[in-house]
């Protein structure tokens with residue numbers, strides 16, 4: 309286990325990176341002394357039109373000359389997520405990748421995840437566009453963004469939506485125009501592009517920008533980025549408030565991250581594997597189920613999409629397809645997260 313002191317953590321997670329991960333939508337300075345508009349514009353009568361906010365002390369402290377707000381990394385986490393000082397310090401250490409998270413160093417050479425420079429949480433335009441693209445409620449899309457598991461940015465030159473979480477162990481991008489990424493020398497054409505440095509054994513969403521994700525007694529374990537968003541959609545539409553949506557990015561994950569397994573202890577899990585024609589999705593779910601039981605999960609169930617149909621007459625393959633379920637099958641939705 310890596311023991312990280314607070315000072316090391318502050319150096320490892322400077323404020324510009326931290327602010328991007330927290331989804332601060334304002335301009336974020338990348339050097340000391342660069343003034344931008346205050347992160348809290350409503351503390352200013354004029355919305356801080358004359359920028360008075362900056363970072364100093366090697367990007368480890370912030371201050372606003374106009375409204376007087378100031379602090380360090382843990383303070384920013386506390387103010388942004390509404391945590392008390394102790395919780396904020398713990399969360400900050402977690403986000404910096406040390407201390408509380410056992411086996412943070414399970415891979416001997418942990419490569420830093422390479423995120424786009426223009427990463428942000430999006431706004432109404434992006435949420436509506438993505439909702440239309442995936443046939444999901446834009447409200448659910450904005451909820452995922454607020455949880456820090458959905459971000460937007462430019463990847464390979466294309467505007468993209470990106471699933472990730474506060475662990476910063478993985479991120480996967482898909483194009484906003486719904487088209488695949490073109491083939492390169494090394495990679496073929498692909499619908500989703502996994503960002504360099506990703507570890508796909510981590511279920512994305514397990515560490516959201518939510519003050520107390522561990523208090524939610526149930527986990528919906530989906531497969532792939534679109535299904536992660538669909539899980540948010542159904543939690544919202546079925547009035548389910550006790551469930552944390554997470555997703556494994558692909559059925560080829562053979563062993564879950566040891567640090568992730570600890571989060572499943574004592575919780576109820578429902579897996580939503582893809583109904584692939586070759587049965588690979590269900591097979592993967594069986595493996596994950598065994599692992600989760602061994603890790604101490606209270607109950608693990610698998611939802612089977614077989615036999616359900618979309619309005620188009622196509623069979624339902626995944627959770628996202630359920631957003632377009634034919635009338636006769638609508639009653640099945642009640643069972644989805646029950």
Ligand SMILES: [Zn+2]
Nearest residue numbers: 346351372375
């Ligand atoms: Zn201010």
